[in-house]
Amino acid sequence: MIIGVPKEIKNNENRVALTPAGAKELIKNGHEVFVQSTAGLGSGFSDNQYTEEGAQILPDIESTYAKAEMIIKVKEPIEKEYSLIKENQLVFTYFHFASYEPLTKAMIESKSVCLAYETVEKPDRSLPLLVPMSEVAGRMAIQEGAKYLEKPLQGRGILLGGVPGVRPAKVLVLGGGIVGTQAAKMAAGLGADVTIMDISLARLRYLADIMPANVNTYMSSEYNIRELLGSHDLIVGAVLIPGAKAPHLVTRDMLKLMKPGTVLVDVAVDQGGCIETCKPTTHENPTYIIDDILHYCVANMPGAVPYTSTLALTNATLPYAIELANKGWKKACGENNELKLGLNIINGDVVYKGVSEAFDLPYHAVENYV
Numbered sequence: 001m002i003i004g005v006p007k008e009i010k011n012n013e014n015r016v017a018l019t020p021a022g023a024k025e026l027i028k029n030g031h032e033v034f035v036q037s038t039a040g041l042g043s044g045f046s047d048n049q050y051t052e053e054g055a056q057i058l059p060d061i062e063s064t065y066a067k068a069e070m071i072i073k074v075k076e077p078i079e080k081e082y083s084l085i086k087e088n089q090l091v092f093t094y095f096h097f098a099s100y101e102p103l104t105k106a107m108i109e110s111k112s113v114c115l116a117y118e119t120v121e122k123p124d125r126s127l128p129l130l131v132p133m134s135e136v137a138g139r140m141a142i143q144e145g146a147k148y149l150e151k152p153l154q155g156r157g158i159l160l161g162g163v164p165g166v167r168p169a170k171v172l173v174l175g176g177g178i179v180g181t182q183a184a185k186m187a188a189g190l191g192a193d194v195t196i197m198d199i200s201l202a203r204l205r206y207l208a209d210i211m212p213a214n215v216n217t218y219m220s221s222e223y224n225i226r227e228l229l230g231s232h233d234l235i236v237g238a239v240l241i242p243g244a245k246a247p248h249l250v251t252r253d254m255l256k257l258m259k260p261g262t263v264l265v266d267v268a269v270d271q272g273g274c275i276e277t278c279k280p281t282t283h284e285n286p287t288y289i290i291d292d293i294l295h296y297c298v299a300n301m302p303g304a305v306p307y308t309s310t311l312a313l314t315n316a317t318l319p320y321a322i323e324l325a326n327k328g329w330k331k332a333c334g335e336n337n338e339l340k341l342g343l344n345i346i347n348g349d350v351v352y353k354g355v356s357e358a359f360d361l362p363y364h365a366v367e368n369y370v
């Protein structure tokens with residue numbers, strides 16, 4: 001198969017979907033790999049490192065899309081890329097369709113095959129291609145939150161861990177999955193007073209067992225969230241309904257319950273956000289203020305730490321990419337249910353329920369295609 005690796009063009013997106021080591025593995029399996037010039041640079045990989053492993057370099061994004069049967073990338077295609085995607089081309093990347101209708105419509109029109117990293121799912125319901133980036137984003141949420149709590153950056157001016165004789169800051173984490181767990185662990189490590197909420201009692205039991213003493217668990221409900229908002233300094237949004245739009249757990253009217261300078265980090269922004277006043281921001285311009293509450297809603301947080309994120313992501317994606325290249329998407333998805341669940345749009349038909357429901361589009365059972 002001919003595989004294309006474009007350079008990411010989202011704001012400050014420095015990850016790349018394939019490392020030179022990954023290119024080597026695909027080529028060993030008999031495939032041709034074409035990498036757009038400088039695609040790896042932001043993650044520390046030169047064009048030469050790819051060509052030494054047998055990959056070929058293409059000069060621009062147009063030729064990379066034009067050449068490839070399978071595109072492997074990181075972020076959802078952005079507007080400039082829509083017209084480059086061709087009928088029957090397999091696109092393997094994050095899409096987060098349910099949060100953005102124009103992308104969904106454009107990919108339907110392209111008649112390509114869209115296999116979304118974020119909905120590839122294992123039998124235990126874990127999301128193997130989302131987990132590594134959720135680990136990064138969960139950890140980063142606290143780093144960023146701590147920074148924006150500083151007064152010159154318009155936060156409350158409170159140190160997460162406090163100091164002897166002064167109480168630590170309070171951190172509230174909404175959602176106790178991968179992002180939430182990593183965020184809670186980091187905040188606890190810095191000495192904050194942490195509460196983590198989830199709707200799954202089983203998950204809260206697990207977290208109560210493994211978390212340090214400065215992390216408390218609390219059942220997620222509107223009543224309980226309202227109760228805590230006024231006493232917390234940093235609030236991290238970390239809920240997910242796989243493939244669907246995130247529910248708004250913090251609504252606009254709740255902002256007035258919070259102290260001025262409270263920082264909201266809505267990691268779930270890529271699925272629409274679990275804080276109603278959240279709208280996607282970029283690393284260049286990551287925050288805005290509404291009613292004295294600072295919002296941080298960067299939709300590609302891991303893009304800022306590409307030396308960690310590219311390796312973490314490609315460790316997880318490469319085995320699936322090899323399977324897709326070796327068998328073609330139809331056979332690979334027919335034989336591997338994890339990959340089948342990643343299919344969101346096939347030749348113009350929406351085959352993922354959460355996406356069809358988000359925009360009231362006709363739903364087609366994926367079984368009809370593989």
Ligand SMILES: NC(=O)C1=CN([C@@H]2O[C@H](COP(=O)(O)OP(=O)(O)OC[C@H]3O[C@@H](n4cnc5c(N)ncnc54)[C@H](O)[C@@H]3O)[C@@H](O)[C@H]2O)C=CC1
Nearest residue numbers: 133134137175177178179198199220239240268299300301
């Ligand atoms: N902004 C960024 O750069 C990044 C964003 N993400 C996003 O972060 C979000 C979370 O991802 P993961 O932690 O991997 O998901 P996950 O599936 O591991 O965890 C989600 C948790 O939310 C809980 N939940 C669902 N409804 C809830 C409710 N009403 N109240 C409280 N908890 C609720 C679930 O029970 C689950 O434990 C996703 O939208 C993901 O795409 C992930 C990586 C990077």
Ligand SMILES: CC(=O)C(=O)O
Nearest residue numbers: 133270299300301302
């Ligand atoms: C998961 C995701 O949206 C990201 O890593 O950017």
Ligand SMILES: [Mg+2]
Nearest residue numbers: 270299300301
């Ligand atoms: Mg994202």
